[in-house]
Amino acid sequence: MWLNMENHLDSESEGEVAEDELIREVQNGNLAAFEQLIHLHSSRLRAFVSMRLPVSHLIDEIAHEAFVFAYRHLDDFTLGSNFGAWLRAIANNLVRAEVLRYSRSVKNQANYLEHCLVESDTGEGLAPESPIVLYLEECLGDLPDGQRELLQRRYRLTESTRDMAEAMGQSEAWVRTTLCRVRRALRTCVEGKQELKVVAN
């Protein structure tokens, strides 16, 4: 999986020629080509939604709607432009709509933590035109091996904290605090790359 993820690290523009060809095929009625587009973009789009609205049951739902919307409006897409950014823009609108819908429903406020996550979405720093997930993938690639292993055990192998601690010869407290530290470091890394991009522009 780690290797697969590293294969994703090529920039968005490198795959655009092949991607344009897929989009052209879909526009000509080849549905199978759209499935390839989903495979190319689903992880990054879902990760983008996750960073905007980290509520598990909404992430796939919004990403799903974004792909369906994109399929229905594919004729409106301009070949040669950034398909990933277009998908993120669609998802961004869906996230905003969901946040609005959520806040209108009083019953949703009963789950305070979830409510807190939804209400925290302001869109600041996570604009759809920014390839934030690409930055995250780059930051992941720069992690030391020990931290990579920690993330792989938690997210890829879905091991319990106790199993992770035993396997790595550490305490459970160490596993938990280190994971929090790594996530925070990754966020800082991503924001640093965003700032660099802004300065470069």
Added chain:
Amino acid sequence: MESDRTERLDAYLARELQQSSVSLVEAEIRGDEAFSKEFVLQSQMDAALTVLLADEKNTQDFAQGVMASVQTEPERVLAKSILSEILDEREAASQRHQPRAFDWWVWTKTAAIAAVAAVAAVWGLQSVQLDSGNGQVAPQPKFLARLTVDENAQWDESSLKVREDGWLGSGRLNLQSGLAEVTFGSGARVLLEGPVVFDIEQMNRGFLKRGRATAEVPGPASGFVINTPLMNVVDLGTRFGLKVKNNGESEVHVMQGVVEVSRSRGRSVPLVLTEGLAVLADRRPQSRLKPLVYAGHEFVLPEQEASILATTRFLHYGFDESGGADIDDTGVGMAGGPFDVSLLPVEEGVAHASPKRTAGVVGRGLVFEMGSRMEANAPSRLAGGTQAWSMMLWMKVLSKAGGNGEQEIVTWGSGDQPWKMGWNGDAEAGTEGALRADYGKGYAVGSTDLRDGRWHHLALIFIGAEENEELALHGGNEPEEADLVDVATHTRLYVDGKLESLSGGHSEFVNSLSADSESELASFSLGGGGGFAGWLDEFYLFEAAASSASVLELYEMGIPRDSKAFKNGVNEK
């Protein structure tokens, strides 16, 4: 202190925190803005990493779900309308509370029947009473389905009572082990694999509470619905398997044809699934259905039902003779031969007594003018008492056909209360021109106007009494009112292979005093009392209640195999 909080936060994200500790985290977040920001940041990164580092299968499942939506989008409008009908029907049912006019006294007499009424109230949201043309509430059939296969079935004591001949009313089947097949009035068949809990709700609707079931739905029963605690499945003519776990999580696997699936809660968008697709409605609070790996091969399939022509004695008039006034019976009667009950024209001073031969649905048929009719004396077992029987024929009347009151096609029976089958000419009784069955003052009226100048296959099924009810009646005991055989609730009407909903009806208990002897005869008349003008062909009278599959079989025998009507199950003759 800070590290404790951080640990709790990670434990919360990993879902390793007990509920009491969740409250603690919540309190900390509420009281500390910085910690609240940290909680959001950690949650965002955790969710993103979960997606990015999860295995390939999650991505595959997600892609399948999107593709299923994309592929089915054009059909949503059609399918949605079916669901809307169901919702409208439930809404209408929930707004009706008035007692049924035709049998109010039956429902108020005993405590036992009051209990039945209480159950009916519970089911109120899922059943419906139909208005007849004059705004009265039409009767509902007492028996909605029939147990057609029983392989080592062990029923729980609480399970719905099955009549000895298999007929079932509404209620819950609780099958502990073995196999059981339920054939609904619409023709839909559901094979239950014990242990399973399944509710019969209407002639075309069931509810699978838990366990496994396979549904086989012929074209005319399209629209058959099975609900589960988390899923609604509307069949559009197909075969599918359903599995419901104890916690209500529901899977559907489409083996053939097309079904529409939606979650029963939330803002779910219906999904149209085609052959080889499967989805899961889980307990997560989301509206999306999760794609599954298809496992239709794991379900037991219903077997083909034996033809009624091979299992039951019957009268048959094909009207295919090359000449002569008599019409021979070509059915299967005693010892495998025909009953030898020839139809003869009635000549009682009527100018056009004998119907003329004409082109029929299969070979030749007969055309009747006003005043013409044919008679025979059939064994009374076929036309009397509370024993089950079925009558089927093809009929065509002109689109301008009119008249007052009953428009009889066939009359038969012994005594002063013959059965009549015809089309309804009384708007007060139900839909004008619809198939109608009469017995004494009782009647049941269907809902399809037959007066369109085209051939229609008509079937009238009399469910009859259970054998022990029959004996009790003959023994002179006072019968339970709920067990009485009523023309309005014990008959079924089919047009072109499809079950008719009743537009009107009136209660009348059927006389149980019938002759059992083969030698006793009952009068039998085609053309009714001479008031029928139209075409007839392929007449059958069976000495058993035909299943909906048999009705469909007989209907399809009259349709050219290569016709669009045969493929669609729609009459276009």
